Amino acid sequence: MKKRLISNILFVVFICVVLIIAGCEQPSLSKKSSTDVDGTKIVTIRAQTAGAELTRVENLVKAAEMLNKELKEQGKDIQVKVQTSSFNGSWEEYAKQFMLAFKAKKEPDIYATGHENIGWLADGNYIIPLDELKKSKEYSDVFPKLWESVTYRGHIWGALQDTEARPVFYNKDVLRKLGWSEEEIDSLPEKVRNGEFTLEDMTKLAEEAKTKGLVQYGIIHRPVDGPDFQAIAYNFGGKVYDPEENKIVLDKKAVEKQLNYYYEIAKKKLIPSNLTQMEWSNIHKIVVNGKTLFYYGGIWNVFNWGQDNFHEKLGKVDAKWVNDHLGMMLIPAAEKGGKPLTLSHPFVYTVSAQTEHPELVKRLLELVAAPALQTEHNIKTFHLPVTKGGAEHPDFKADVTLGKVAYMSDYTTFLPNHEGFPKYSKAVFNAIQAVELGKKTPREALKDLEVQLQNDLGDQLKIVD
Structure with missing residues (x-):
């Protein structure tokens, strides 16, 4: 009985420590999302990834520049700022950290992860469906089979970021x-x-x-x-x-x-x-x-x-x-x-169910699918594009490795999202x-x-x- 009590106490202490870490380790993911500066509303969108492929979030910063130009042309007094972070640890720890941050309402608006995590993210009401992406101009030429990797319970839950082949x-x-x-x-x-x-x-x-x-x-x-x-x-x-x-x-x-x-x-x-x-x-x-x-x-x-x-x-x-x-x-x-x-194991962007700016986030995810941004990421990290436009980009086609395996996307299979x-x-x-x-x-x-x-x-x- 005494051992069980000590074990329970240690478990509670561990959870408290993890919660503190989740809240303190990443000050860049502050929940404050907008302030007024010189009459222009600055909307902060937070994006997080894991691992060494930092272009996954850095490209969102570049996409924000495109979005801000669009908003200015539309006469809207809104500008978007993307704050990025990368998690260093195991994929299991990355998932646990997100769940804890979500509970504390300090999670990123955009959570980049492997497509197979969509099941628990959707079932746990952590993310929102993104069905409209399939109808957008930017995703109109996605390799059709790739949509399977982000579909769960009849809905699309992730914006395709990259894919690869296991030859x-x-x-x-x-x-x-x-x-x-x-x-x-x-x-x-x-x-x-x-x-x-x-x-x-x-x-x-x-x-x-x-x-x-x-x-x-x-x-x-x-x-x-x-x-x-x-x-x-x-x-x-x-x-x-x-x-x-x-x-x-x-x-x-x-x-x-x-x-x-x-x-x-x-x-x-x-x-x-x-x-x-x-x-x-x-x-x-x-x-x-x-x-x-x-x-x-x-x-x-x-x-x-x-x-x-x-x-x-x-x-x-x-x-x-x-x-x-x-x-x-x-x-x-x-x-x-x-x-x-x-x-293939596509990496995807998911959107937090608690985001304060779902429409801006979705538009950002459409713009980040630009062939030039896909190509920059793919060449640096040896991944494949998710759209035919990305596959036709001159720099991608010229790559000594990637251009030879792009066709493999037509023969790919995926893991279940369950x-x-x-x-x-x-x-x-x-x-x-x-x-x-x-x-x-x-x-x-x-x-x-x-x-x-x-x-x-x-x-x-x-x-x-």
């Missing part, structure tokens, strides 16, 4: 050693696109490269839980979410094939035996040093490889080096003639880890996964045999 990188040097011509190497992405080169072909080619001693491993994937793993389930025809019932789906046939795939590449020793226990730095070193033929990565990895000394001789490598030595293709289709795919997905994702990753480590067969892992998800998700789960 399979392939090592050109290894293919050259296998006797491939430059034409064959350069045409591989198109063969994948046409369904001529399948997932099975990829596995066989990885085996050949390893058997001939050209690589230490044939295939590398991310070492931790993440979106990429669900792309393989989609590849086998699976679905993870039912929007009509608003439930997470355990598609047993597809998931068993998904587990079989990881079991197979582990049994054939095409991956490191401890892949799911490795550090990210080791993954990057394996890829840039030519120790694997294939790597399930993301286009932003080109940025990563230019920031740290991963290459044993060259240290940091630039985009030109990457394109000389590595190619990028879609994830090959599971069957001949099938459709390949990738998976709040129960993180539990599903973690459970599936644990099952994949178990089969790769040889602790369970795919059938055993699937059986345990079903029990785990039933316990974790309850009536939020739909099981399809």
Whole structure:
């Protein structure tokens, strides 16, 4: 009883400390939003993001300049000022910080986050729907499929900020050693696109490269839980979410094939035996040093490889080096003639339900979709545009990396926005880890996964045999 009392006291103290931090750590997010200066009303709009891609909020400052010019031309005595901040911490902490700030009415008007957070933000009444964005001129040429990522319960809840692709990188040097011509190497992405080169072909080619001693491993994937793993389930025809019932789906046939795939590449020793226990730095070193033929990565990895000394001789490598030595293709289709795919994780702007200036905020989010602003962000951070106008921007098309993968947006898939997905994702990753480590067969892992998800998700789960 005494231990429980002490535990409760410590928990209350922790919450108080977090609330104090939420209120004091970011004075730039003051709730005071407007003052009168020389007869002109200055409206303050607060925007927050997380991570190193600061252009996500810096571009809003530039969009405000466009908005202010618009307001002046309309004869309105209003000017908008954007205050920005970036959160440094885990994504889980970023979400908790927003919830606490919202409760204290100190949250940002614009909260930039991954699209998969829309579910809990909408269900918790933290944000407002933005259905009118789809009708605006600025978003009229959005790649249609991207709207799926911000749609939940029949409404649009986020302004698309950027997207990306998770291609399979392939090592050109290894293919050259296998006797491939430059034409064959350069045409591989198109063969994948046409369904001529399948997932099975990829596995066989990885085996050949390893058997001939050209690589230490044939295939590398991310070492931790993440979106990429669900792309393989989609590849086998699976679905993870039912929007009509608003439930997470355990598609047993597809998931068993998904587990079989990881079991197979582990049994054939095409991956490191401890892949799911490795550090990210080791993954990057394996890829840039030519120790694997294939790597399930993301286009932003080109940025990563230019920031740290991963290459044993060259240290940091630039985009030109990457394109000389590595190619990028879609994830090959599971069957001949099938459709390949990738998976995207769009970042989005959401609008606080407590914002004092919803119409100004919405107009700001329309203007920030300008192709020039998208391009500036995309080139700096190696992301893809959300509109066709952004994809046609000369600077984007000229980029040695991005221009080659823009087409992947037509083949993309997304994670569900359901709040129960993180539990599903973690459970599936644990099952994949178990089969790769040889602790369970795919059938055993699937059986345990079903029990785990039933316990974790309850009536939020739909099981399809």
